[in-house]
Amino acid sequence: xxxxxxxxxxxxxxxxxxxxxxxxxxxxxxxxxxxxxxxxxxxxxxxxxxxxxxxxxxxxxxxxxxxxxxxxxxxxxxxxxxxxxxxxxxxxxxxxxxxxxxxxxxxxxxxxxxxxxxxxxxxxxxxxxxxxxxxxxxxxxxxxxxxxxxxxxxxxxxxxxxxxxxxxxxxxxxxxxxxxxxxxxxxxxx
Numbered sequence: 454x455x456x457x458x459x460x461x462x463x464x465x466x467x468x469x470x471x472x473x474x475x476x477x478x479x480x481x482x483x484x485x486x487x488x489x490x491x492x493x494x495x496x497x498x499x500x501x502x503x504x505x506x507x508x509x510x511x512x513x514x515x516x517x518x519x520x521x522x523x524x525x526x527x528x529x530x531x532x533x534x535x536x537x538x539x540x541x542x543x544x545x546x547x548x549x550x551x552x553x554x555x556x557x558x559x560x561x562x563x564x565x566x567x568x569x570x571x572x573x574x575x576x577x578x579x580x581x582x583x584x585x586x587x588x589x590x591x592x593x594x595x596x597x598x599x600x601x602x603x604x605x606x607x608x609x610x611x612x613x614x615x616x617x618x619x620x621x622x623x624x625x626x627x628x629x630x631x632x633x634x635x636x637x638x639x640x641x642x643x
Contacts, residue, residue, distance in 0.1 A: 494549050499549065501621075505628060506541060565606050565624060565627070569606060605623050606623070
């Protein structure tokens, strides 16, 4: 199977997830700026999750661009990733509605961690299929971002037992690391 159907399906799921998240944004009850200000935790969490879904969409596109064919293992690994990403609207809403309370913020971090691990599994399954000497494997190299991100998520989750803001800061740091796409994957395949 070619990668086109897998990419189209994944794009559709990500578009639906973003739509679900934005539909959870409710206008304030009132007409004053202070009424809008009260919604900042909800909007901040939405913005962070939107950035994360954008990062996954971008990197997923580049990953599949370097993939020649899709196997059953790749399909299942991709579904695993989409499962964890599908929990973003739930955890986003929970964190925002509860103004960054400790438990929702830690659960948000766990979902971020599991999505990162699922992406790593997908990437690994594709590299195993394409070969360790493939252009994809060469482009990924040591993948320092992929290795440091789960560590930072774990640190954030642990910090969340004491202070939710510290956890959220770690999640933002990971997003900042990934917001600039990996240029090695953007180069055209030869």
